[in-house]
Amino acid sequence: MKELYLNNQLCELNPSDPIQYNFQVNDIGDVESRQATFTSTISLPKTKTNIRIMEGLGLVGDVSRLPYDKINAHLFEDTIPVIYNGWAIIGETNENYNLNLYSGIVDLFKAIENKTIGVDLDLTETKHNKDLYSVYNSFTNENYRYIIADYNGKSHIVSKNQIFVNIDYLVPSIRCKYLIDKIQSTFGFEFIGSVFSNESYLNWWMTYPKPSPEMSDDSIPIEPVLVSTGSVLNLINPTYEDGVSEINMNNGFTAVEGQWLNDREYKVSKAGTFTLKYKGKGLAKYYWEEPNDQTDPRRIDNRTPNLTLCINGNVTDKKLYIDNKDFELNFSVNIGNIISFVYEEIYENRPSWGLYELDITELNLFIYQISSGTIDFKDVLIDFGVKDFFKEFLWQFGLTPIVKENNKVLFLTTDERINAEIVNWSDKYNGRLSENYTYGNYAQRNWFKHKYNEENTSYNNGFLDVENHNLEDEKDIIQSKIYTIEEEKKTFKTSSSNSFETNIYKLWNREIVQEVNEKGVEIIDIKYKDLSNRYYFIRSKINTGEINLISEKLSDSIPLNNFSQEDYSGLEFKNIVLNSYQSYQGILNDSRIHQIKLKNLTPVDIQNLRFDVVYYFEQEQQYYILNKLPYQNQKENVGEFIRVIRK
Incomplete structure (x- = not known):
């Protein structure tokens, strides 16, 4: 019934x-x-x-x-x-x-049909402001990461005799595992299989497909503060060797993020690049001895004091000019950094030269957090289909999805299917109807193709060859939406003393422009044209060397150690075919598709039917993957089985 x-x-x-x-x-x-x-x-x-x-x-x-x-x-x-x-x-x-x-699998494919990553997946964790410290902090971020590579933009700037990497021409990459996890949680499926613990899967990223947006700012007011020599500046005996007063960080106060810790130190509540607008009043009086003047040997010299910004007690090269005028400077800090100020004493080669009096009567501060713009993967992935990305996932690892109970989907490679658990169906064997030797719609050469920035190129494409001369010559079986890297590599310097060989992920076009300036002199300039909808797969690996980051837009820089360096290992289709499709190719090269009559199949057999096992028939002395099984009654049915050779 x-x-x-x-x-x-x-x-x-x-x-x-x-x-x-x-x-x-x-x-x-x-x-x-x-x-x-x-x-x-x-x-x-x-x-x-x-x-x-x-x-x-x-x-x-x-x-x-x-x-x-x-x-x-x-x-x-x-x-x-x-x-x-x-x-x-x-x-x-x-x-x-x-x-x-x-x-x-239709339930999954129907669920993700006509859905897009940007519209239907919640990517909140990847939204951020782009600045020096968001780039730095991303090196250990599990969801998005600024992977250092050449994106064909203005990648470097030379400043103060140092080489800097320009973050204005870096883009973030989103972790593909993060997207797969979002697909599961959004559409109510659980994905299982060994692929999800595979390092190639865990370290699989996709680049932001277009250049960064315009700059933005967010004001953070700090109340005007009256300061004095003994508090904000914390001046002690000068060190004449470098002309900088030592800094004594006061540890007697409880740190409260985003507030003044005392009357001279401020702990920032978030990472970023900031513009400090300020106006200060003050006077520095110096004296020296004049031995030849017996009436008044002491001479007084009035100077306009300059304060120096300190981050975590380290003196920077950023000056605050206390000259009763409006000034501003940019600086970058990480979460929890403490900013303070110190007075750099002036040293002149005069007898008994020294600071006589320092009086900072007012220092008004106002901080704007600035960034190169807001990065939101939802905006740029609004047209990228969930189903398209899911297919890229299957192609990358050569997977077959098999639906299990409770909305679980098992993903198996061809190797795993061939060498799976054995189910002996010899008692259900009722003879072989036929044996076929070609399977599917394949040609002798079957292409796996990337997108390319240049037409008529194919250097990273892969192909499966089928040793059957009766097939058509060739055909495309996979056409990815993802671009591949440029054919050449470049040396990429991260500082004056550190570099690595990088692949090129082209997101800008360079154009050499010859112009004549106002003095009539011909100059050569490089213009950078944005390229959009360029998706690249990429991997990340740790480089423990130096890297100097700079932003032309933000007018600031930071030196660091350790960063995420690009890697393209195993992402070319020519390598994917070698790594994931050799067993698949072996089946196609020696195709034996058997139509086998089955007897006494019951509804219980159908309920327990599995596609993640290998079936064995003693009568054939062969192992098979079940491909299709039409079932109408319990008397006799014919299944389509693909012969496999187990390792």
């Missing part, structure tokens, strides 16, 4: 109508198409019960939306679930309601 439930309502079936089930997973002979279990057309009579379940579909004036909605379906045979949590699609209404049931 068969029972069909649509949206948990029991339908009335024609008892005499047979139902044929076609059980299958992804076709091993077709890398790109993804297939599902389905039934032959089921015709429901227009009984009162069925009309009610169908919400009056097909009646005069009906407004039913069921043909356009997802209809949950369960089909039982003798109380055994043959299709559970399937998908019913109504194709036609005449004297009956005609529908088909689908299950397996």
Whole structure:
């Protein structure tokens, strides 16, 4: 007895109508198409019960939306679930309601169909302001990362006899694991399989597909502060060797982020690059001895004092001019850094030269946090289909998705399918009907293709060769949306003493422009043109060398050690084919597709049918992957099995 439930309502079936089930997973002979279990057309009579379940579909004036909605379906045979949590699609209404049931991977593919990464996935964790410290802090970020590479922009600046990496021409990369995790949580699936602990998967990133946005700022007021020599400046005995007064950090105060810790130190509450606007009043009096003047040997010299910005007690090269005028300077700090000020004493080669009096009467501060703009992956991935990204995932690792119970999806490589658990079906063998020698729609050479910035290039493409001279010469079986790197590499300097060899991920075009300046002198300039919708896969590895980061836009720089360096290992299709498709190629080169008659299959056998195992028939002395199994009754069925050679 068969029972069909649509949206948990029991339908009335024609008892005499047979139902044929076609059980299958992804076709091993077709890398790109993804297939599902389905039934032959089921015709429901227009009984009162069925009309009610169908919400009056097909009646005069009906407004039913069921043909356009997802209809949950369960089909039982003798109380055994043959299709559970399937998908019913109504194709036609005449004297009956005609529908088909689908299950397996179709549920996932239907769920992600017409969905985009930018619209339908929550990428909140990746939104950030771009500045020097967001770049630095991203080197250990698990969701996005500024991977140091040549993106074909203005990558370097020379300043103060040092080489700096210009972050204005860096872009972040989003971690692909983060996107896969979001697909699972958003659409209610759990992905399982060894691939998810594979280092190549864990270290798989995708670049931001266009240059950074315009600069932005966010004001952070700091109340005007009256300061004095003994408090804010904390001046002690000068060190004449370098002319800088030592700094004594006061540890007697409890640190409160984003507030003054005392009357001279401020702990910042967030990382970033800041513009410090200030106006100060003060006077520095120096004296020296004049031995030849017996009446008044002491001479006084009035100077305008300059303060120096300190970060965590370290003197910087950034000056505050206390000259009763409005000034500003830029500086970058990380979360929890403490800013303070020190007075740099002036040393002149005069007898008994020294500071007589320092009086800073007022120092008004106002801070703006500035950045190169807000980076939001949702904005740039708004047109990138979830289904397109999911297919890239399958192609990268040569995977077959197999739906398990409770919305779990198991991902297996061809090697894993060939060497999986063995199920002995010898007692169900009832003879072989036929043996075929070509499978799928393959050619002798089958191309896996990247996108390229230059036409008619193919240096990173891969191909599968099938040793069958009766096939057509060649065809494209995969055309990725992802660009590949440029063919040449470059030396990329991260400081005056550190460099590495980098691949080029082209996000800017360089154009050499010859111009004549106002003095009539011909000059040569380089213009950088933005390129959009350039997606690249990339990997990250640690470089423990020096890196100097700078931003032309933000007018600041920071020196660091340790950074994330680009790596492209294993991302070319020519390597992906070698690493993930050799077993696949072995099957295609020696195709044996057997149509095998099966006897005594019960609804329990169908309920427990598995595509993640290898079937063994003693009569054939062979191992097989089950590709398709049409099932209509318990008497005799014919399954399509692909012979495999186990290692």
